[in-house]
Structure formats: structure tokens, C-alpha cells
Amino acid sequence: MGLGSGASCSISLNTVLTTEQQALYQDPDCIRDILSRTKTIAIVGLSSERQKASYFVATYLIREGYRVIPVNPRGGTILGETVYPDLKSIPEKVDLVDVFRPSGEVPAIVDQAIEIGAMAVWTQLRIINFEAAEKARAAGILVVMDKCVKMEHGRFSGSLHWAGMNTELISARRAKR
Numbered sequence: 001m002g003l004g005s006g007a008s009c010s011i012s013l014n015t016v017l018t019t020e021q022q023a024l025y026q027d028p029d030c031i032r033d034i035l036s037r038t039k040t041i042a043i044v045g046l047s048s049e050r051q052k053a054s055y056f057v058a059t060y061l062i063r064e065g066y067r068v069i070p071v072n073p074r075g076g077t078i079l080g081e082t083v084y085p086d087l088k089s090i091p092e093k094v095d096l097v098d099v100f101r102p103s104g105e106v107p108a109i110v111d112q113a114i115e116i117g118a119m120a121v122w123t124q125l126r127i128i129n130f131e132a133a134e135k136a137r138a139a140g141i142l143v144v145m146d147k148c149v150k151m152e153h154g155r156f157s158g159s160l161h162w163a164g165m166n167t168e169l170i171s172a173r174r175a176k177r
Contacts, residue, residue, distance in 0.1 A: 021145075025144060034120045040096070041061055041066050041094070043068055044100060045099065048074075054100040064157070096122060099123045100124050106133075121142075123144070124149070127146065
């Protein structure tokens with residue numbers, strides 16, 4: 001899970017946030033910090049359907065060495081892991097709460113993230129709720145909004161370069177794998 005060092009900037013090609021909002025919720029240094037300190041990720045809204053983005057992201061994160069805990073009220077198992085109905089039901093520490101639910105559901109998810117003592121809350125592309133984000137920040141939780149955790153991990157680990165993508169990272173060092 002080595003995240004390369006080097007100068008970085010924010011990629012704003014796919015966001016609807018203003019420049020000021022990007023500075024608050026898409027800061028590259030904050031993203032790198034979250035990804036490097038995280039061990040356990042609860043994915044709220046993880047689907048068992050292989051073609052869904054949440055499933056694809058979860059398989060990538062597992063392959064990169066993260067522990068992924070599925071959160072979905074349907075229960076069962078996904079990717080060999082017990083599915084929990086909500087964050088409060090998870091019997092272990094969660095570092096990062098990754099949200100694949102509609103923006104209107106984010107405030108309740110943030111309330112639970114605060115309750116369980118999560119380090120960070122991350123909402124995926126186009127999932128934006130400023131009120132919930134500010135509540136999380138006020139509680140000392142790091143917040144990333146309107147970004148894909150898989151894409152950002154690939155950007156900072158160097159693997160997006162292998163596909164020829166411009167990640168807007170400048171470094172002479174090859175990322176550790």
C-alpha cells in the first residue's frame with residue numbers, strides 16, 4: 001500500500017465542487033494521509049452485484065491490502081465478509097467510512113461514523129452533502145467528498161501512470177508496491 005511521495009495537486013476534471021470546496025474536501029495531502037493511515041474500510045452501500053461500482057472498488061481495495069467490511073441492510077456475505085446492517089453493528093474499529101449511498105442518506109451515516117470514532121468519511125463521486133461534511137469535520141473526522149477512493153489510491157500509488165493517465169503528480173520516485 002505504498003503511496004508515492006512527491007508534489008501533488010488536485011485533479012478537478014470530474015468534480016462539481018468550487019475551488020474553495022475542493023480545498024476543503026479534496027485536499028491531496030489529506031487524501032494521501034487517509035489512504036496511508038487506513039487499515040479497515042467500511043463500505044456503506046456495498047453491493048453483491050459484481051457490475052456495481054461499489055463491488056469493483058471493494059475488490060480493488062482488498063487486493064491492495066485493506067480490510068473491507070460491507071455495510072448493507074440486506075445482510076448476508078459479500079466477498080467472503082459478513083455484511084452488517086449499519087456502522088454501529090460492526091464489532092471492530094473502522095478507520096474509513098466509504099459511502100456509496102445517495103446524498104440525502106449521508107447525514108445519518110456521518111452520525112454513526114462519529115459514534116463509532118471513525119478517522120475519516122469519504123463520499124464517492126457525485127455524493128455531496130455539505131451539512132454532513134461540516135458536522136463530521138466539527139467532530140474531528142477527516143472528510144473527502146465527490147472523489148473515488150479507488151481512483152485516488154491508484155493515483156497516489158502510481159498505478160494510474162501504468163495505464164498512461166496524467167495523475168498530476170510529479171515525482172522521480174517509483175511508488176512502492
